[in-house]
Amino acid sequence: MVNLNELVNPATGMVNRNIYVDREIYEQELEKIFARCWCYLGHESQVPNPGDFVASYIGEDPVLVVRDSRGKIGAFLNTCRHRGMRVCRADEGNAAAFTCTYHGWTYGNDGKLVGVPGYKEYYYEELDMEQWGLVPVAQVDSYKGMIFGTFDANATSLPEYLGDMTFYLDILIDRREGGSEIIGGVHKWIMPCNWKFAAENFGGDGYHFPITHISAFASGARRDQAIRRATGIGTESTQFVVSPGNGHNVMTGVHNGVPPEGPTELFDDYIVQIFPEMEERLGPLRARMSGGVGNIFPNMSFLRGGGSGAHTLRVWHPRGPDKIEVWSWAIVDKKAPPEIKEANRFYCTGSFSPGGIFEMDDAENWVAATQASSGYMGRQQVFNYSMAVGHQRTSEDHPGSLGPSPSEHNQRNLYARWLELMNS
Ligand code: FES
Numbered sequence: 001m002v003n004l005n006e007l008v009n010p011a012t013g014m015v016n017r018n019i020y021v022d023r024e025i026y027e028q029e030l031e032k033i034f035a036r037c038w039c040y041l042g043h044e045s046q047v048p049n050p051g052d053f054v055a056s057y058i059g060e061d062p063v064l065v066v067r068d069s070r071g072k073i074g075a076f077l078n079t080c081r082h083r084g085m086r087v088c089r090a091d092e093g094n095a096a097a098f099t100c101t102y103h104g105w106t107y108g109n110d111g112k113l114v115g116v117p118g119y120k121e122y123y124y125e126e127l128d129m130e131q132w133g134l135v136p137v138a139q140v141d142s143y144k145g146m147i148f149g150t151f152d153a154n155a156t157s158l159p160e161y162l163g164d165m166t167f168y169l170d171i172l173i174d175r176r177e178g179g180s181e182i183i184g185g186v187h188k189w190i191m192p193c194n195w196k197f198a199a200e201n202f203g204g205d206g207y208h209f210p211i212t213h214i215s216a217f218a219s220g221a222r223r224d225q226a227i228r229r230a231t232g233i234g235t236e237s238t239q240f241v242v243s244p245g246n247g248h249n250v251m252t253g254v255h256n257g258v259p260p261e262g263p264t265e266l267f268d269d270y271i272v273q274i275f276p277e278m279e280e281r282l283g284p285l286r287a288r289m290s291g292g293v294g295n296i297f298p299n300m301s302f303l304r305g306g307g308s309g310a311h312t313l314r315v316w317h318p319r320g321p322d323k324i325e326v327w328s329w330a331i332v333d334k335k336a337p338p339e340i341k342e343a344n345r346f347y348c349t350g351s352f353s354p355g356g357i358f359e360m361d362d363a364e365n366w367v368a369a370t371q372a373s374s375g376y377m378g379r380q381q382v383f384n385y386s387m388a389v390g391h392q393r394t395s396e397d398h399p400g401s402l403g404p405s406p407s408e409h410n411q412r413n414l415y416a417r418w419l420e421l422m423n424s
């Protein structure tokens with residue numbers, strides 16, 4: 001077995017490239033990370049009514065999230081207990097029961113096996129149907145509409161798992177009464193890169209903004225500061241990165257006034273209008289913070305920042321050491337007027353989607369870095385995450401361990417957590 005301590009050194013920030021391309025290490029990640037952590041499954045706004053369901057994944061395992069007829073949200077492995085066929089083949093919908101299209105076993109929306117063709121004639125009523133319901137995800141819980149699940153029955157509770165991350169997450173999902181909702185369906189696409197490239201980029205890589213995204217900024221995808229200044233919307237901000245614990249990470253900042261929201265006047269007017277409500281709900285400090293860009297360990301990222309108008313949640317589903325399947329959604333304030341929701345959806349698609357101007361910039365890097373780390377010589381090299389080692393600090397105002405922006409403080413914390421889980 002590989003000695004991971006020789007490959008990953010969170011103190012110095014030296015990380016061997018094998019952890020991004022090696023099959024054996026990847027298989028270990030599926031077991032030690034994805035099967036044990038709380039993974040994001042979907043949003044309650046996707047399953048508002050009894051019988052509503054939405055497809056998801058934990059690692060490579062397909063999972064069906066369903067609100068049963070009594071209103072309780074559960075999650076099950078989306079695989080028939082008979083011969084493994086996917087029990088539900090739709091992305092979303094409403095159903096009282098799911099009938100497998102292979103031999104017809106039928107499961108209730110609470111996961112129980114309720115129908116077996118030939119139960120009398122072929123099974124002689126000897127099949128114990130109680131024992132053959134869908135395999136449940138061991139624990140399912142929600143945080144302000146966000147549904148998470150874990151295969152580990154002994155895992156700590158979701159509130160404990162998220163910990164201080166909720167301090168930052170609330171800026172994104174709970175700044176208005178009623179919280180948030182997902183709109184416009186899901187974007188899905190495949191990228192030939194390791195999942196950690198995406199997780200660490202959203203969690204901590206502020207270094208790449210002015211280089212990677214130079215053309216996106218030049219095109220006006222993010223509103224020019226001079227234009228914003230005229231509106232009274234905060235233009236100066238103190239940027240920092242923060243690791244609230246458990247491998248979670250956020251890049252954020254405190255603005256000198258109303259934080260920027262999007263690239264058009266519509267967004268300016270909206271944020272100015274809702275700012276008092278934000279102050280009331282989040283307090284004067286968090287109301288001025290950018291919703292930020294972050295990653296909930298292991299593979300769920302979010303972005304509400306930079307004045308791009310893009311507010312997105314996404315999961316980087318692993319599909320092998322060198323492949324991910326991205327599932328990405330637009331998230332909006334539930335109480336926002338229709339024109340703001342539509343603008344969010346529009347700018348989300350334009351900046352963070354398979355054809356998004358920022359997304360394509362990022363993808364180029366992650367794909368090429370994965371490829372260039374796969375060769376014989378490439379695999380012997382290390383990545384350098386040493387930026388600002390020793391420059392972390394704590395703050396009374398912000399829970400977690402703070403680092404300067406940019407720095408690789410958050411990435412080092414991500415790999416420290418990764419190593420801890422992989423070794424345990
Ligand atoms: S695989 Fe589902 S009924 Fe046979």
Ligand SMILES: [Fe+2]
Pocket residue numbers: 201208209212213358362
């Ligand atoms: Fe980026």
